[in-house]
Amino acid sequence: MFFTVLTIFPEMFDPFWEHGIVRRAIEGKIIRASAVNIRNFAEDRHQATDDRPYGGGSGMVMKPEPLAAAIREASKTMPGAKTVLLTPQGRMFNQQMARELASCGGLILVCGRYEGVDERICDDLIDYEISIGDYVLTGGELAGMVIMDAVTRLIPGALGGEDAAEKDSFSDGLLEHAHYTRPRIFEDREVPEVLLSGHHQEIERWRLESSLMRTLLKRPDLLEKRELPDQETEVLRRWGNQIEKILDCHRSPIKRS
Numbered sequence: 001m002f003f004t005v006l007t008i009f010p011e012m013f014d015p016f017w018e019h020g021i022v023r024r025a026i027e028g029k030i031i032r033a034s035a036v037n038i039r040n041f042a043e044d045r046h047q048a049t050d051d052r053p054y055g056g057g058s059g060m061v062m063k064p065e066p067l068a069a070a071i072r073e074a075s076k077t078m079p080g081a082k083t084v085l086l087t088p089q090g091r092m093f094n095q096q097m098a099r100e101l102a103s104c105g106g107l108i109l110v111c112g113r114y115e116g117v118d119e120r121i122c123d124d125l126i127d128y129e130i131s132i133g134d135y136v137l138t139g140g141e142l143a144g145m146v147i148m149d150a151v152t153r154l155i156p157g158a159l160g161g162e163d164a165a166e167k168d169s170f171s172d173g174l175l176e177h178a179h180y181t182r183p184r185i186f187e188d189r190e191v192p193e194v195l196l197s198g199h200h201q202e203i204e205r206w207r208l209e210s211s212l213m214r215t216l217l218k219r220p221d222l223l224e225k226r227e228l229p230d231q232e233t234e235v236l237r238r239w240g241n242q243i244e245k246i247l248d249c250h251r252s253p254i255k256r257s
């Protein structure tokens, strides 16, 4: 995977490239990454990358010529790469899109500042418009890092354990089960006994129920969207029956034993 970021603040990416799994992926040649200053493609003597909006109003707009030149140059050095514009008007980023982008080979990420980029850039030069969420950032750089981070960990070899990426939240539509490490007792709270038992089958069962319970309580929308395997249907049905039984006791208190 090859990432090229187009930005007027290329130094913002240095700490991102230099830490953790992203750093290791670069060192291990699993990914390549560079940030290119759009200002290098500005032609006027002030090297301006922004200008006043037609129609008036406050705020500035990214000039199209430097941006177009920067995108074309990056595309030339990365044939087949897809171009991504970070914008609140884009498709909402999710794990499925991360998987799709991870199969691209190359990504050119266009990070705007000010009020955004000249509309004529989007039409011809951009393959995907992506938003990382419904809030307003001061620039596309952080959004670009979010996307590169999520994509990098999906590239084979980027994570230590080969299957680790697929076990995480959302990869199969459920939230992760609870995690525990030493000490066995922390501030009077114990680690669930089954995790110390060495019974791998029971541990897998506990993890499935932990995943399901957390998803049900924190993100029920994920369960509504998802095709449920038989094993999960059975667990949910059992919980449902237990809850029904408890509610029944309260509907007819006479029956309570």
Ligand code: 4HQ
Binding pocket: 086, 087, 088, 111, 112, 113, 114, 115, 116, 117, 130, 131, 132, 133, 134, 135, 136, 137, 138, 139, 140, 143
């Ligand atoms: N931006 N998801 C860049 C965002 C944003 C988002 C605001 C993008 C400012 C210039 N990008 N413009 N949300 O808030 O991707």
